[in-house]
Amino acid sequence: MEKSRKNRDFNPNNCPVTHFLNKVGGKWKVLILFGIDKGVNRFSILQKAIPTISKQMLVNQLRELEEDGFITRTIYAEIPPRVEYALTARGKSLLPLIEILQNWGIEDLKRIKAQNA
Numbered sequence: 001m002e003k004s005r006k007n008r009d010f011n012p013n014n015c016p017v018t019h020f021l022n023k024v025g026g027k028w029k030v031l032i033l034f035g036i037d038k039g040v041n042r043f044s045i046l047q048k049a050i051p052t053i054s055k056q057m058l059v060n061q062l063r064e065l066e067e068d069g070f071i072t073r074t075i076y077a078e079i080p081p082r083v084e085y086a087l088t089a090r091g092k093s094l095l096p097l098i099e100i101l102q103n104w105g106i107e108d109l110k111r112i113k114a115q116n117a
Helices: 015-026 029-037 044-050 055-067 094-117
Strands: 069-074 081-088
Touching: 015 029, 029 044, 029 055, 029 081, 029 094, 044 055, 044 081, 055 069
Parallel strands: none
Antiparallel strands: 069 081
């Protein structure tokens, strides 16, 4: 019996923000996309780059990102087999948004640090 993906596409009012969050919301996907963009394109390297993610969660998130067309998965016929991930054009279209999130985080961390100084 094949385990099916949870239905994350519930969007009764066809809200574009809900659609966005259904596709890349959550704790891990933006970090995975950011990592792949920065050259962290293999499973073991992604696992090291995001040490708090479990192996199974990383597998699930990569599968969903691939299913939604944000990344591609290339398997090289080598011994041992090598798998690499890359952003698709759709995945690359998220990079400006990820940069905005990163910049906001940098500024907010500075603000918090200044408040606590």
